Amino acid sequence: MRDVPADFPSPMARLRWVLKALRAPDGCPWDRAQTLKTIEPCLQEECYELLDAMAGDDLPHHREELGDVLLQVLFQCDIREEQGAFGFDDVVNALADKLIRRHPHVFGQATAGDTEAALRNWERIKQTERKSPKASALDGVPAALPALLRAQRTQHKAAKVGFDWKGAEGPDAKLDEEIAELRAAMREGRKEGVAEELGDALFTLVNLARHLDVDAESALRAATEKFARRFKAVEQRVKESGREMGKLSLDALDAEWDAVKREGRA
Incomplete structure (x- = not known):
């Protein structure tokens, strides 16, 4: 069993130590077996779960999902570091360098009076940084x-x-x-x-x-969520009346749906 040090220089240092321990030869068999390919579905799922948490008011849940996405970033960095490609510090430094380069109106002599001007600066510099046209x-x-x-x-x-x-x-x-x-x-x-x-x-x-x-994606997500809320309210009404959803006619279900809308239950 591995002892966890009592003190770390920062929360990030603590988290990185934990991940290194999980990927170590005496670490977790599952974590050690993961590759970029195997964790790809995890990243997709965690991103969607984060989007879901962002839409709600459950702050602890939002915090947890942010951590899960951060885990995926660190996991990939550790895998690449093991391959001798790059590590987390390289990713962070490259990101900081890019943000400084693409904000000359903040870190240089350029000007940007509004968001459109700032975006034009960003896109112009982005194009010059491309290795090929x-x-x-x-x-x-x-x-x-x-x-x-x-x-x-x-x-x-x-x-x-x-x-x-x-x-x-x-x-x-x-x-x-x-x-x-x-x-x-x-x-x-x-x-x-x-x-x-x-x-x-x-x-x-x-x-x-x-x-x-x-935003079409957000609009459809909101419409789907509204449908889900109302459908669950219909299910609850049917259950409270002692009936079963699968045994009701479409007309009866439509009547329950309209009742939910009138009552503003969802």
């Missing part, structure tokens, strides 16, 4: 992003080089067009066509949201 304005949008977020980022990149509607009227009219094409594909019973047209409609809806200054 971009082949496309869309380069840099990760393919692994959630679909709605990737659509939003892609549209934003295209808009920065002038490929965009002037206002919300453009995507609004385009949405009507895409919905009409979707309905035509549905009438014709073309499954592949339905999927394609549905995708086009979703993409256009994201574009409309962007022009209305609405």
Whole structure:
């Protein structure tokens, strides 16, 4: 059994000591067996759990989820350090250097009177730092992003080089067009066509949201959460009445749903 030192120079030093102990030859078999590939799903899950915690008011839960994401960062740093590539200090120093370079209006002589000017500074310096010129304005949008977020980022990149509607009227009219094409594909019973047209409609809806200054990912998350709250309230009403969800007709369930909305229970 390994003794834990009583004192550490900082909380971060304590955490790093714990992780080194877990990855040591006499450490935890599970932690020692992990690779970048095996912990990839963990990182994805922890990021989504953090987003969920950010949306609530449970501060201890938020703190815990921040720690879980930090664990994933440190875990990857330790794996790379074991490979002789880089360590946590290298990551931290590189990040600090980048933030200083890309904020010349704070750490240099440049000026930025508003957020747009600050973003222009950031993007200009970012482009000069690239090792090779971009082949496309869309380069840099990760393919692994959630679909709605990737659509939003892609549209934003295209808009920065002038490929965009002037206002919300453009995507609004385009949405009507895409919905009409979707309905035509549905009438014709073309499954592949339905999927394609549905995708086009979703993409256009994201574009409309962007022009209305609405984050599509957040909007859909909020709508899903609202549905979940109301559905759970319906379940509770049905349970309190001694009935079972699976044995009620859709009309009866719709009536319960409407009652929940009227009562403002969710």
